[in-house]
């Protein structure tokens with residue numbers, strides 16, 4: 681078997697490239713899985729729309745929203761840090777989900793087109 685030769689850019693800068701990769705993807709350790717998220721988000725559609733576009737004016741649409749923002753907002757509801765407005769509604773919604781569930785659901789909604797999933 682021939683030895684595996686890495687291009688010089690990788691061998692020379694390997695540690696730096698690795699460090700950059702870690703910095704660039706804070707969620708890489710446990711990335712969200714949109715397919716698992718779809719399963720977990722079954723009950724969300726009543727308020728946020730099956731296609732991620734909220735059917736009711738007082739509820740926010742989630743389709744195509746930034747994934748990191750969705751994670752942080754859901755964690756804030758869960759932890760009780762996001763309050764006021766209708767936040768108590770979401771606090772209750774998040775109580776049964778762990779951080780991985782939240783990442784999965786964020787990946788699911790972030791992957792939807794902003795005009796709404798088909």
Ligand code: HEC
Nearest residue numbers: 721723724727739740750753754765766767769770773785
């Ligand atoms: C009973 C209706 C209802 C259900 C069910 C519901 N939500 Fe919400 N959601 C809301 C409302 C209302 C808000 C706005 C809360 C506020 O005023 O901060 C919200 C806000 C959010 C936000 C923040 C949006 C933003 O732009 O900041 C996210 C993310 C979210 N919901 C995700 C979910 C997920 C995921 C589920 C399913 C597990 C879910 N919601 C279920 C009503 C609901």
